[in-house]
Amino acid sequence: MSQILRVEGLYKTFGHGDIFRDVSFTLDSGETIGLFGMSGSGKSTLGRCIVGLERCTSGKIYFEGDDVSTVPKKMRPLLRTKMQMIFQHPEISFDPRRRLIDSVTEPLVYHTKQDQQDVFRSLFPLIEAVGLHHQLFEKYPGQLSGGELQRAMMVRIYSLSPKLIVADEPTSMLDMSVQAQVLNLMKDLQQKNNTACVFISHDPEVMQIMCDRIGIITDGTCTLVEKEEFDDWVSYMGS
Amino acid sequence: MNSILEVTDLNVSFPTRNGVIHASQQVSFRISKGKSCVLVGETGSGKSVIGQSVLRLLPQKSIISGSIRYKGLDILTLSEEEFSHLRGREISLVPQNPSASLDPLMKCGDQIAESVELRGVKKSSVTEEVLHILSNLRFLDPVRVSLSLPSRLSGGMRQRVATGIALASKPQFLVLDEPTKGLDYAARTSTIDILHHIKANRQDTQLLITHDLDLAHRIGDTMGVLYSGELVEFGPVNEIFSNPLHPYTKGLISALPRNGMKPIPGSCPGFLNLPKGCYFHKRCPHPCARGEDVHPEICDISEERQVRCHRFSA
Numbered sequence: 001m002s003q004i005l006r007v008e009g010l011y012k013t014f015g016h017g018d019i020f021r022d023v024s025f026t027l028d029s030g031e032t033i034g035l036f037g038m039s040g041s042g043k044s045t046l047g048r049c050i051v052g053l054e055r056c057t058s059g060k061i062y063f064e065g066d067d068v069s070t071v072p073k074k075m076r077p078l079l080r081t082k083m084q085m086i087f088q089h090p091e092i093s094f095d096p097r098r099r100l101i102d103s104v105t106e107p108l109v110y111h112t113k114q115d116q117q118d119v120f121r122s123l124f125p126l127i128e129a130v131g132l133h134h135q136l137f138e139k140y141p142g143q144l145s146g147g148e149l150q151r152a153m154m155v156r157i158y159s160l161s162p163k164l165i166v167a168d169e170p171t172s173m174l175d176m177s178v179q180a181q182v183l184n185l186m187k188d189l190q191q192k193n194n195t196a197c198v199f200i201s202h203d204p205e206v207m208q209i210m211c212d213r214i215g216i217i218t219d220g221t222c223t224l225v226e227k228e229e230f231d232d233w234v235s236y237m238g239s
Numbered sequence: 240m241n242s243i244l245e246v247t248d249l250n251v252s253f254p255t256r257n258g259v260i261h262a263s264q265q266v267s268f269r270i271s272k273g274k275s276c277v278l279v280g281e282t283g284s285g286k287s288v289i290g291q292s293v294l295r296l297l298p299q300k301s302i303i304s305g306s307i308r309y310k311g312l313d314i315l316t317l318s319e320e321e322f323s324h325l326r327g328r329e330i331s332l333v334p335q336n337p338s339a340s341l342d343p344l345m346k347c348g349d350q351i352a353e354s355v356e357l358r359g360v361k362k363s364s365v366t367e368e369v370l371h372i373l374s375n376l377r378f379l380d381p382v383r384v385s386l387s388l389p390s391r392l393s394g395g396m397r398q399r400v401a402t403g404i405a406l407a408s409k410p411q412f413l414v415l416d417e418p419t420k421g422l423d424y425a426a427r428t429s430t431i432d433i434l435h436h437i438k439a440n441r442q443d444t445q446l447l448i449t450h451d452l453d454l455a456h457r458i459g460d461t462m463g464v465l466y467s468g469e470l471v472e473f474g475p476v477n478e479i480f481s482n483p484l485h486p487y488t489k490g491l492i493s494a495l496p497r498n499g500m501k502p503i504p505g506s507c508p509g510f511l512n513l514p515k516g517c518y519f520h521k522r523c524p525h526p527c528a529r530g531e532d533v534h535p536e537i538c539d540i541s542e543e544r545q546v547r548c549h550r551f552s553a
Contacts, residue, residue: 173421181503206496
């Protein structure tokens with residue numbers, strides 16, 4: 001397995017203090033690392049710093065061995081395609097005034113300069129893999145359920161063949177059975193594509209199923225534990 | 240049985256531009272005094288519509304039939320003025336999303352005090368009563384919470400304040416609408432603990448609406464499982480969890496992470512495209528020929544258990 005991500009001594013500070021400090025870990029292709037913490041612990045901010053949606057105060061992020069802060073401006077769009085993020089609220093991840101087909105094909109049309117219909121046809125196997133019908137993509141986001149939207153988001157993200165996915169509580173707003181559908185689908189796609197994943201959640205049971213290692217974020221520090229150790233920690237906290 | 244609430248053949252429909260949505264269809268159940276009845280189901284299964292029907296908070300354009308008897312009184316036939324003597328006093332609501340239900344510009348104590356005053360408590364005793372309610376909700380520093388704005392509290396604490404407002408009028412019947420939705424793990428655990436504490440220490444009858452099966456298991460005495468607007472299974476909580484009969488109930492329980500997170504294939508039919516036969520037929524692991532064309536009726540399995548499935552009907 002090749003190393004996809006290396007985070008070294010990452011700090012994020014807002015006016016009132018450190019959100020997180022001295023966070024370091026590595027992530028190999030096909031591996032899932034969890035970030036676990038309560039609301040406001042800084043786990044989402046850490047995820048956003050990793051994909052470059054927010055600047056960290058200090059520290060280094062290496063993606064496929066390259067320091068992302070030194071990647072030339074021209075190369076950044078290509079880097080962005082390799083690092084994708086799934087957000088918590090599928091209903092606001094899409095533009096409500098555009099049909100799904102427009103939102104889902106947009107990144108690939110932008111990067112490959114192909115015709116939208118050609119791009120869309122090339123996505124049919126992926127659309128089938130996530131259990132949706134291609135006719136559904138003619139609709140607007142408001143006409144679909146949360147589970148359908150999150151699966152459509154998977155199509156958009158996996159169409160770019162990313163090397164790293166940061167999933168920020170992707171199922172916390174979904175029902176239990178829909179959560180099972182989406183998470184199983186994520187695992188399947190991840191295995192098939194050998195994608196590395198940073199999985200952010202506050203649900204220890206979901207962490208136990210999805211992650212190989214888990215970073216527990218408390219009071220700004222991230223403690224990395226193996227899955228078995230996390231199980232013990234959860235049992236201890238539960239008692 | 241001494242039933243406090245008896246819902247019989249409740250139908251709720253909403254006319255829309257694209258057709259009529261039947262959000263609740265022939266729903267019948269009863270809740271005995273001091274017991275908790277849980278309605279579980281996925282988003283859009285119609286569980287909140289039933290809660291809103293009991294509180295008469297449905298939009299005016301909704302079409303309601305059937306009856307909802309509270310202590311023998313059909314609340315659907317009461318005038319708004321008559322019902323206002325019950326709602327917020329005898330019947331109270333713990334709303335979902337406390338961040339949106341609390342007034343952001345009013346101190347938490349003052350918000351609880353409004354409900355206490357409705358009971359006719361003397362002004363000089365209101366503060367004492369508010370602090371008593373907050374202590375019962377296991378706040379370590381009730382005075383600080385009472386003087387805080389909601390924005391200064393965590394999600395779990397806000398949920399407890401919203402519960403405090405509902406309890407302040409000393410209701411006999413409590414409707415809890417998704418009290419753990421959107422809360423993180425710690426807040427959810429503390430909310431479940433507090434609801435369990437309330438149930439153990441008070442004699443309220445409760446209607447709990449949730450998709451959180453852990454909460455349902457911990458708090459409920461009886462449980463109804465809703466699918467596409469109708470009850471597909473009803474019975475004692477422990478029996479349903481240990482021996483679920485309807486394939487949808489089995490699917491919900493199997494989808495829990497600790498049970499292997501096995502998904503139910505497919506998705507719910509939309510309310511505008513409900514099939515002629517069994518609504519669950521396309522997703523059913525044991526589809527039967529009758530289910531394709533004949534809609535199953537809910538049938539009694541024992542004195543306490545009911546299920547809507549052709550495999551159990553005579």
